[in-house]
Amino acid sequence: MPPTPCALCNASRALIIRPKNHQKLCKACFISLFETEIHNTITANSLFSPGERVAIGASGGKDSTVLASVLKTLNERYNYGLKLMLLSIDEGIKGYRDDSLQTVKRNAVQYEMPLEIVGYDELYGWTMDQVVSQIGKKGNCTYCGVFRRQALDRGAARLGIKHVVTGHNADDVAETVMMNLLRGDLPRLARATSIVTASAASEIKRSKPLKYAYEKEIVLYAHHKGLDYFTTECIYSPEAFRGSARTLIKSLERVRPSAILDVVRSGEDMARLVPAEVSGGHRGGKDVIVNEGEAEGDGGCGSANGRASGGEMADMEKQLLENDGARDNETEITVNGHKHDPNCNKSNRMPKKLRKQQMGKCARCGYLSSQDICKACMLLEGLNKNRPKTQIQVSVEEEDSSPTLTRRMEGLTVIPGHQT
Amino acid sequence: MKYVATKVLKRLETNKLRGGFKDPQRTLLVPISFGVSSIVLLHVLNQQLSARAEAGRHSGYNLHILFVDESAVLKHAFLPDLLDMLKQRYPSHTYTVVSLEDYCDYDFDFDLPAFADARTNGHGVLDKITRFKRILSSLPSATSRADMIEILRRRLIIAFAQKHACDSILFGDSTTRLAEKTLSETAKGRGISLPWLIADGSPSHGINCTYPLRDLLRKELGAYVSMTLPPLTPLVCEAPSQTPTSSKETTIDGLMTQYFESVEQNYPSIVANVVRTSGKLLAPSILEDIDACTLCGCPIANMSWGGDQLDSAVPRLADGSGSEHGKAICYGCARTV
C-alpha cells in the first residue's frame, strides 16, 4: 500500500491523525496548523497589544511549556512585539514541584525568557506539604487554588506585568463547562468559557490562548517539537466533580472528535444566556467577563484524573436534598439576617449587599479583597491557629467563597455554595 | 403514588394548563412512545379527567394522543396490539399514529444540497421511506443519525400539533431525561438552544411545550408503573437499554443516558440540579434577533472563530450566515450533516 499523502500539502507522507478532526497530516503541516490556530485565537480576540509585557504562568507541564514555545514562535513570526516572561509558583510539594521547577528553569534558558519564581513559603509561611500535613488530603486543593491565585498576581506585580497567560486548553474548558452544569454554577461556567477574565479583585488580566487547543494535540506538538516538559501530575487529590466531568469529556471525544470544541462552543453561547442577576457581574464587552468578586482561579490544580473519592459529590447531594426539603415545606431559610429564597441556586444565594461591596485592601496583607481580610489571610488564620481538623474541613470544595468561608469561620452554619 | 400525581398536576397548574371551569376547553397533545414516562403522564392526566367527570365538573381539556411510529429506523417493529390496549384502557381520548417519515408531508422538508439527491433517483420521486433512509445514510455517524431522528421526531410532533390546532404539547420527559438532554445538546454544540429544548412554555416554533414530569426521576416513574391498579407495566414497551456492539454505534445521546443512569443511582439531587440550572438560561430571542436553523428550528448564534478550521485554512471570522449552504443551519446541525 502506498503511503497516505498529507491532506494539506499532498506532498509529504501523512504521519499524524489529527485528534480534532481525524485529518491525516504530515508533521510539518500539523505543526504549522497548530500554530496558525493559536495565532487565529490571538488575533480574533485581540489578546495582545504591541509592546505588551506578558507573563506566562509556567508550571513545567505540557500546557504551559507548549504555550511558551508557541508564543515565542508566533511573537517572532508575526511581530506581536511582546516581551515574554515566565512566572512560576513554588507550592512546596516535594517530588512534584521541585522537579517541575527544574524543567521551568531549563525552559527559561531554552526560550531566552526571564523567570520569576514565587513560593508559598515566602508569601504565606506555609508550603503545601505543610498544609496537607495539617489538614489532610481532603480539601487541600482549596488552599492551593486560593494561594496560587494571589501568588500569580503578586509575582506579576513584582515583575510590573499586567497580563498573565495560562495554559488552559480546550479539554480544561469543556470539562469546566460540564462540571459547572453538574454542580449548578452558571457564573463560573460563564467565566470559564471567556478567553479573557478581568476582575475588580485584581489589576492583572488573565487570558488563555490555548482555549481551543486539544490536550492531545498539545501533547503531539510537544512531542514533535521535542519540547522539554514535566509529566507527573499533582500528587494531591482532585475534585470529584472535575474527575467525573473529565471522564465524560474523554468519552465524548471518542464518540465525536469535535465534541470538545462543541462543548466549548455551547459554553460560550450559554454564557450569553446567563441572566445578569445570576451571573453576579456584568459583561465587559465582547467575551470579557468582568467579575466583581475575587478573581477566578485555575480551578484547583487541574490535575484531576478521576481518582477522587466522590466526597464532594456526596456532600453536594446531601446539601441539595436538604434544600429540597426546605423547598417542599415552602420555608424560607434565613441566615445571618438575610432572607434566602430556597429556590434560588447556590450560585446566586449570596445577598446582593455582599456582592456589591466595594473592593478594598486586605487589612493584613494589602492584597485586593472584597472583605476586610482576604481569603488567603483567612485560610492562613485557620492554619496558624492550628484549629482542630473538623473546623477547617467545612471549607472543602470551596475555592471562591470567602463570604461563606467567613461566616463559617464565625461559626455560623451556612449552606455551602460556590459563590464567586 | 400520590407523590407522582401531585408533582405532575402541580406542573400543569404552574403552566396554567389545568383549565379552570371558566376557561375554554383546550386541546393538549400528548406524544407517547410507550416508554415509562409517557405512559405515566397519560395515566395521571386520564385520572384527573375521570375524577372531574365523576364529580360532574368541567373537564378543562381534551387529550390528543400522538404515537410516532419509528419502525423505519428501529430494529424492532411497533406492536399494534399495544396501541389497542392503550385505547381500551383510556378510551375517551383521540388517538393518531404517524410515521417518522411522514415529516415529508409537512413543509419543513430540507432542501440542503446534501439531501437533494434524496428526493429522486433519476426516474421519479422516491417514496417517503426511501427518501428518509437516504438522508440518514448520508450522515457521517451514528451520533448524527440519532440526532437527526430526534430533530425530525420533535419537528413532526410540533407540526402535527399546529396542524390540528392543539393549544399545547405535553412531553413526557422526566428530570433524568431533561438532564441527559442538557448535557447531550451541550456536547453537540447546541448549548444556545437549551431554553428552546427543555424549558416549560418555551417559545419553540410558536407553540407551548411543557414537561409535566420534569420533577420526577426516571427511577421514580419506573416504580410507579408497577404500583398502579392494574399495573401499567403491560403498556410499557421500551427498547432494551442499547449497549452498542461497537464504538461506531455509540452515540452522544446514548452516552449521556448511560452517564445519568449512574448519576441518578448515586446522586439523584444532582440530576435535578442540572435541570434547574439549565432552566435558568434565558431564551436567546430575549437578548437579540436570531435566525432559526433550517434543520432543527433552533436559534443560530453568530459564528466566530471557534478553534476549528475544518477544510479551509482561513478562520470563519464573524461569518453570520452560519453555513455555506443555501439555507442557514445552526452550529450543532452543521456538525450533524
Ligand SMILES: [Zn+2]
Ligand atoms: Zn503536509
Ligand SMILES: [Zn+2]
Ligand atoms: Zn490578605
Ligand SMILES: [Zn+2]
Ligand atoms: Zn440546527
